[in-house]
Amino acid sequence: MSALRTVRSLAAASSRTLAQRSVIGGAQRSVLSCSTLARALQCQKQWAVPAVRAFSISARTQKEGASDVSLSQKxxxxxxxxxGSAQAGQPEFIKDFVNQGVWTIDDTLGNDEVAFVRKFGNETIxxxxxxSDLNASESDREFEMEQRVEAGEEADPEQQTISPCRVQVIVTKSDTPGSMNIDTMCQDVGFLIEHVGFFNDALIGTEVTAEMDWKRRGLYSGPSFDHLDPEVQEEFxxxxxxxxxxxxxxxxxxxxAEYKEQTEYVSWIEKVQKFVEN
Incomplete structure (x- = not known):
């Protein structure tokens, strides 16, 4: 028991004894004298812990953290x-492609998805x-190449030179309902077909929304492409x-896609740096 608790116990006991009257075997009443009580109270006062305000630290309002400046500099x-490494303006290869007047490019800065659109007879393709799919494929390809180097394999000159990218081809007709959706893998050898689907409602096949995606999952859209007759595959x-x-x-x-990724990356740096600085 601590000294403070001992003194407090003595003081409490003295108070009770003073208020209590007891007669045992005809003995005289025993009371704690006032002087004794005074000494006990004085001792308690000596050991008492001074009152202290509750400990608190108010957070210092800061406009920036200690690492903000260095992060902004990097x-x-x-x-x-x-x-410095980017070409000013739109690259010539894109201008030449668009000037051919066959395909138009639907691309919005900040969006991850890009669309190439063209007309072919009564079709819209x-x-x-x-x-992001291209970046994931590039990472897988780099990892595969590292594994081959570690295994002591030499680079194959006939190995594909570009990373594969999933591309969906959607074909609709102005005078015929429905849409044909062709899932492909874009590689340096062209577009390898993986699946050909058909939807009676063109909206289900073309709308990129959560609702339409849910509806597509519940519909039969066609067999796997490699299950088709080889001659049918060739015709597709x-x-x-x-x-x-x-x-x-x-x-x-x-x-x-590489140009688009680079453009989005630069835009991302600009926005993040501005956010950190302000």
């Missing part, structure tokens, strides 16, 4: 490097792809090639 260095490949969905477009699409 972002600026990265931004200067990317701007849309090629949809995502640059001709169908795409006739509409300009070929090796040349595959190479351009990959180059455009």
């Amino acid at each position: 972002l600026q260095e990265e931004l200067n490097y990317e701007r 849309r090629l949809l792809f995502s640059i 490949e001709k169908f795409l090639d006739e509409r300009g969905i070929n090796e040349a477009l595959a190479i351009f699409l990959h180059d455009y």
Whole structure:
């Protein structure tokens, strides 16, 4: 028991004894004298802990953290490097592609998805792809190459030179209901078909919304492409090639995806740095 608790116990006991009267065996009443009580109270006062205000620390309002300046500087260095290595304005290969007047490019800064659109007779053809899918494929390819190098394998000159990217080809007709959706893998050899689907309602096949995506999942859209007769597969490949969905477009699409990714990256640095500085 601490000294403070002992003194407090003595004081409490003395008070009770003073208020209590007891007669035992005819003995005289025993009371704690006032002087004794005074000494006990004085001792208690000596050991008492002085009153202290509750401990609290008010957070200092800061406009910026200690690391904000260094982070902003590094972002600026990265931004200067990317701007220095980037070509000013739109690259010539994109201008040449658009000037051909076959495909139009539907691309909004800040959006991950890009669409190439063209008319072919009474058809409207849309090629949809995502640059995040391209980045994921690039990471897988780099990891695979590292594994081969570690295993002592030599680079194969015939190995594909571009990273594969998933591209969905959506075909609709102005005078016929429904849509044909062709899932492909875009590589340097062209567009490899993985699946051909058909939807009676063109909105289900073309609208990129959560509601339509849910409806598509519950519908039968067609068999796996490799389950089709080889001659049918070959005709579908001709169908795409006739509409300009070929090796040349595959190479351009990959180059455009890299340009798009670079543009989005620079824009991301600019926005993040501005946010950190303010």
